[in-house]
Amino acid sequence: FKEIKRPLFFKKEDGKRRAVIKVGAGAKMSYLAKHAARYSLTGIERLVGIPGSLGGAIIMNAGAEGTEIGPILRSVTRITRNGEIETLKREDLSFQYRKTIFPNEPGIIIEAEIELEEGDRSEIMTTMDRHLSRRAQTQPLTIPNSGSIFKNPEGDAAGRIIESIGLKGYSIGKAGVSIRHANFIVNKGGATAKDVTQLIKHIQKEVKEKTSIDLQTEIVIIGE
Ligand SMILES: Cc1cc2nc3c(=O)[nH]c(=O)nc-3n(C[C@H](O)[C@H](O)[C@H](O)COP(=O)(O)OP(=O)(O)OC[C@H]3O[C@@H](n4cnc5c(N)ncnc54)[C@H](O)[C@@H]3O)c2cc1C
Known part of the structure; x- marks a missing residue:
């Protein structure tokens, strides 16, 4: 195999x-x-x-x-x-x-x-x-993460957009937007799936409100 x-x-x-x-x-x-x-x-x-x-x-x-x-x-x-x-x-x-x-x-x-x-x-x-x-x-390769969270919108980079609205480092629970690359969410120790999904929703909402861009997830979310 x-x-x-x-x-x-x-x-x-x-x-x-x-x-x-x-x-x-x-x-x-x-x-x-x-x-x-x-x-x-x-x-x-x-x-x-x-x-x-x-x-x-x-x-x-x-x-x-x-x-x-x-x-x-x-x-x-x-x-x-x-x-x-x-x-x-x-x-x-x-x-x-x-x-x-x-x-x-x-x-x-x-x-x-x-x-x-x-x-x-x-x-x-x-x-x-x-x-x-x-x-x-x-990339934050030494901290647990699941790679790029969002797809890059045509002609732009999700990380650049998230950083531009000041969300680098923003956390919910133990999940945080990576300081190194804003399109990565890192597990700062004991993050739950809920922390991560809430952070994703928060980023999408803020980005939409401030830039009118709809960020789509690149990661596949399984379960509720
Ligand atoms: C630090 C980091 C950096 C990353 N950088 C990139 C990047 O630059 N570009 C990029 O595209 N991705 C990137 N990723 C995301 C990820 O590594 C890729 O999507 C990778 O191809 C997933 O491979 P996997 O074997 O881990 O598959 P999984 O994540 O385990 O599975 C992905 C999907 O494929 C299915 N699957 C897996 N194997 C099989 C099989 N043999 N037959 C049928 N279905 C199967 C699974 O069921 C699932 O739906 C990154 C991830 C991390 C953590």
């Missing part, structure tokens, strides 16, 4: 070398990006800092700095509700901001193939390093 196979290289009509990697859905995105880099494969290096599995990244159409997982998929294999194994091609799926739409009912992703292009290994490594150090500087 976590296996990452060696890339299979081929040449396209344009003469460029590309490769397909078969990956178990449980493989970590960081391992996958580093594995691809070892073979000088470009296209996934900007996703190295996304915590989580390939399966989760596919469901969420995870992305960073203009790269999303959707376009680099070649196929996705799932177990359907009635126990059948089906393989969908990229063309069978459609991708939205942080959401992949499947043509039929939900299933459990077991593996996927990603297709990448051959690039310059040192450039790929430099991009990964730059990306990881930027995250470490701008």
